[in-house]
Amino acid sequence: MKLKAVLIIKSIxxxxxxxxxxxxxxxxxxxxxxxxxxxGAFFARxxxxxxxxxxxxxxxxxxxxxxxxxxxxxxxxxxxxxINFFVSLFVxxxxxxxxxxWSIVAVYxxxxxxxxxxxxxxxxxx
Numbered sequence: 001m002k003l004k005a006v007l008i009i010k011s012i013x014x015x016x017x018x019x020x021x022x023x024x025x026x027x028x029x030x031x032x033x034x035x036x037x038x039x040g041a042f043f044a045r046x047x048x049x050x051x052x053x054x055x056x057x058x059x060x061x062x063x064x065x066x067x068x069x070x071x072x073x074x075x076x077x078x079x080x081x082x083i084n085f086f087v088s089l090f091v092x093x094x095x096x097x098x099x100x101x102w103s104i105v106a107v108y109x110x111x112x113x114x115x116x117x118x119x120x121x122x123x124x125x126x
Contacts, residue, residue: 003074003126006114007062010077013107014055021048033098054080066123078115084108 020028025044029036036044057073064070085108092101118126 001114001117003118004062006077006111006118007058010111010114011055011059011062013111014051014058018048018051018055021045022052023048032100034096066126070126071123074115074118078112078119081108081111081115085112 017028021044025041025048026036029044058077061070061073064073085105088101088104088108091097092105097104
């Protein structure tokens with residue numbers, strides 16, 4: 001597996017969820033059997049905006065050479081996905097979302113493993 005592939009897939013996931021959260025958060029979260037208040041929609045849009053920003057971070061890193069900056073991006077991706085893996089795991093265990101909520105847990109877990117894998121490798125092998 002190459003880091004470039006992880007960054008491409010992560011970019012697609014970020015924009016694929018970021019734009020709908022920014023534009024139609026109520027419709028997106030309703031797929032999970034969750035309803036949100038207007039205040040919750042604001043925070044969902046904030047998160048959507050963050051995901052759009054992350055899209056650009058990961059997308060612009062796709063063709064980067066091995067560097068301290070790229071290693072920092074990989075470390076950020078690992079921590080971001082690890083933290084959100086546990087957050088989404090605990091939310092799903094609480095029963096807040098329907099079965100589709102487990103796909104969120106799986107996505108964060110897969111990216112945690114992906115970025116973690118590259119943290120263990122020599123950056124010259126990315």
